[in-house]
Amino acid sequence: MSMRGGLSRSTAALMALPLAALMIAAFVWPLVAFLSVSLFDPGFTLEHYARLFATELYLEVLGETILTALIVTAVTLLLGYPIAWMMAKLRGRWAWIVAACVLIPLWTPVLVRSYAWIIILQRRGVLNTTLASLGIVDQPLTLLYTFGAVVLAMTHVLMPFMILPIQSSLRAIPEELPRAARGLGASHLRVFTSVILPLSLPGVMAGCLMVFIIALGFYITPALVGGPRTLMISTLITQQAFELLNWPFAASISTVLLVLTLGIAIVFRRLLNVDRLSLHA
Amino acid sequence: MMTPHKNQGGDSAALSIRSLVKRYGSVVATDGVSLDVSAGEFMSLLGPSGSGKTTLLMLLAGFEVADGGEIRMRDRDISRVPPNKRDIGMVFQRYALFPHMSVAQNVAFPLRMRGVAKADREARVRAALETVELTGYLDRMPAQLSGGQQQRVALARAIVFEPGILLMDEPLGALDRKLRKHMQVELKELQGRLGATVIYVTHDQEEALAMSDRVAIINAGRIEQLATPRELYDAPASAFVGDFIGEINLFDAKVEELESGGIKLASGFGPLTGTPVPGATFSRGQKVHVGIRPERIAVRAGAASDGWQAGIRQTIFNGSNVTVYATMQDGQELRATVAPNDREASLARGEAISLSAAPRDVFVFPAGAA
Numbered sequence: 148m149s150m151r152g153g154l155s156r157s158t159a160a161l162m163a164l165p166l167a168a169l170m171i172a173a174f175v176w177p178l179v180a181f182l183s184v185s186l187f188d189p190g191f192t193l194e195h196y197a198r199l200f201a202t203e204l205y206l207e208v209l210g211e212t213i214l215t216a217l218i219v220t221a222v223t224l225l226l227g228y229p230i231a232w233m234m235a236k237l238r239g240r241w242a243w244i245v246a247a248c249v250l251i252p253l254w255t256p257v258l259v260r261s262y263a264w265i266i267i268l269q270r271r272g273v274l275n276t277t278l279a280s281l282g283i284v285d286q287p288l289t290l291l292y293t294f295g296a297v298v299l300a301m302t303h304v305l306m307p308f309m310i311l312p313i314q315s316s317l318r319a320i321p322e323e324l325p326r327a328a329r330g331l332g333a334s335h336l337r338v339f340t341s342v343i344l345p346l347s348l349p350g351v352m353a354g355c356l357m358v359f360i361i362a363l364g365f366y367i368t369p370a371l372v373g374g375p376r377t378l379m380i381s382t383l384i385t386q387q388a389f390e391l392l393n394w395p396f397a398a399s400i401s402t403v404l405l406v407l408t409l410g411i412a413i414v415f416r417r418l419l420n421v422d423r424l425s426l427h428a
Numbered sequence: 429m430m431t432p433h434k435n436q437g438g439d440s441a442a443l444s445i446r447s448l449v450k451r452y453g454s455v456v457a458t459d460g461v462s463l464d465v466s467a468g469e470f471m472s473l474l475g476p477s478g479s480g481k482t483t484l485l486m487l488l489a490g491f492e493v494a495d496g497g498e499i500r501m502r503d504r505d506i507s508r509v510p511p512n513k514r515d516i517g518m519v520f521q522r523y524a525l526f527p528h529m530s531v532a533q534n535v536a537f538p539l540r541m542r543g544v545a546k547a548d549r550e551a552r553v554r555a556a557l558e559t560v561e562l563t564g565y566l567d568r569m570p571a572q573l574s575g576g577q578q579q580r581v582a583l584a585r586a587i588v589f590e591p592g593i594l595l596m597d598e599p600l601g602a603l604d605r606k607l608r609k610h611m612q613v614e615l616k617e618l619q620g621r622l623g624a625t626v627i628y629v630t631h632d633q634e635e636a637l638a639m640s641d642r643v644a645i646i647n648a649g650r651i652e653q654l655a656t657p658r659e660l661y662d663a664p665a666s667a668f669v670g671d672f673i674g675e676i677n678l679f680d681a682k683v684e685e686l687e688s689g690g691i692k693l694a695s696g697f698g699p700l701t702g703t704p705v706p707g708a709t710f711s712r713g714q715k716v717h718v719g720i721r722p723e724r725i726a727v728r729a730g731a732a733s734d735g736w737q738a739g740i741r742q743t744i745f746n747g748s749n750v751t752v753y754a755t756m757q758d759g760q761e762l763r764a765t766v767a768p769n770d771r772e773a774s775l776a777r778g779e780a781i782s783l784s785a786a787p788r789d790v791f792v793f794p795a796g797a798a
Binding site for chain 1: 518520522524526538541595
């Protein structure tokens with residue numbers, strides 16, 4: 148909703164001032180300071196970037212991180228869309244139950260959820276003992292510290308970020324639209340493909356963007372569930388900063404990650420022209 | 429769409445509804461409705477909100493399935509046919525245009541769903557938009573159109589696939605009064621030009637009277653009366669219809685005598701003679717409802733001996749006429765309309781008048797209903 152007729156522009160700007168000041172002091176300035184560390188050591192240098200792009204290992208980690216984020220985004224979309232649809236359709240008590248199932252994990256710390264996956268997936272964990280007692284496997288499976296485990300746990304953690312925006316865009320579709328499509332000759336499948344899906348795209352885009360970007364910088368879950376063998380870019384940054392104390396190099400990796408994230412956000416917006424799809428009928 | 433089709437009855441019915449019933453729990457929303465709509469007819473379903481007209485519409489469109497009865501279109505039972513397989517074009521109250529599709533894409537939608545080839549589709553979309561006078565708007569998005577234009581697109585979308593029946597759910601409800609009047613005329617002309625069979629759902633009695641060949645008055649899930657607008661006004665079948673269509677004075681009376689010329693009645697303000705509604709039987713001493721249209725009451729200044737004595741309570745100027753609020757001898761109030769230039773129009777509060785009405789203008793309804 149617009150603020151037309153409410154606050155004047157200058158009053159609104161004045162009210163935004165404290166937060167803007169806080170953001171600049173506590174976020175923008177430290178960020179700029181940290182990023183500039185990568186360029187001045189002590190004089191201006193591109194040495195750290197040169198090293199980053201010349202080392203195959205780092206580029207591999209970067210590639211792996213992007214791949215992981217893409218896979219996690221795809222899986223959350225495929226699993227999340229039906230849940231979002233269900234949430235948008237349900238009314239009354241069941242709507243609350245499904246919403247609680249989606250939201251409660253969101254309020255649980257990531258650390259707790261990651262440890263929960265360790266308990267489930269470890270060698271003598273819940274899953275392996277169940278499979279063994281059912282006689283499905285003789286040897287415990289290696290589940291933890293695998294790429295699959297990372298994708299699984301990240302998908303779980305990031306699911307609400309996919310479901311909620313999709314759900315809200317589905318809810319915004321007036322109910323007479325699918326009805327009109329039905330009445331004009333569309334089967335249930337075609338109502339979905341030609342009306343519901345296109346109209347929910349803004350939510351899908353928002354969800355994908357959010358999940359992808361958060362996944363790119365994910366740290367705790369991959370570090371815990373993926374073990375030392377699955378190295379994500381954020382793990383690399385932490386290693387450089389806190390173990391090797393190479394702050395300029397950590398800063399340069401961070402800069403690359405930030406630029407990558409911003410670039411993807413911009414491309415997403417341009418490519419899919421989300422604004423055109425928004426509902427203003 | 430325009431070829432008349434013979435059914436067993438001999439006359440051409442585009443749509444027949446037989447004893448249709450729909451219940452929601454213990455609520456009977458459609459209570460045994462039967463109805464025939466002729467090909468090329470403009471029929472309105474008129475009723476107050478909650479009367480069950482929307483349920484009837486949903487049953488016709490196929491969004492709801494009846495618990496009993498039958499809907500036949502051209503001798504084909506469509507009661508259990510899903511909405512996308514019914515040959516019905518629908519116009520919704522809030523247009524329901526697809527916001528992510530252009531005008532052309534919206535109108536092409538039903539053709540695309542029916543697998544019409546692209547070239548044919550484009551030609552038909554153009555023709556439909558021409559019919560509603562929206563040529564040149566092909567590439568606009570719905571959000572760029574005014575309410576009236578959106579309404580035309582919705583209409584083009586509903587007629588483009590030449591359905592057997594056009595179903596309209598308060599299609600002009602979202603437009604302002606002036607535009608609504610204009611669209612009524614246009615819609616009616618268009619319907620005549622296409623020879624389309626239209627079922628028009630509305631709660632606006634003026635609109636229903638202005639546009640329809642026949643109007644079905646819906647009340648409590650049943651058809652209260654099905655007649656031409658003129659008949660509904662001149663010969664309402666029940667007090668409900670009389671009250672719903674136009675203005676009417678309704679009051680209680682008692683049957684004194686049954687005569688061939690009419691029923692002699694006793695009311696609180698004096699004796700009167702009325703005409704029984706068809707189908708109702710009355711007996712002496714029975715309590716009845718009486719209805720008289722305000723413009724059928726003659727007002728004379730002064731206390732004449734042959735009328736009902738009354739006093740002026742108020743006169744209200746309406747432009748084309750003046751409403752006289754008269755206080756009768758028993759204290760109840762009757763409304764009568766007179767021409768603005770009549771002497772009676774300028775009487776002052778408290779002045780004596782006498783009222784009268786011809787027996788054929790005094791409707792006698794059985795008491796109990798409404």
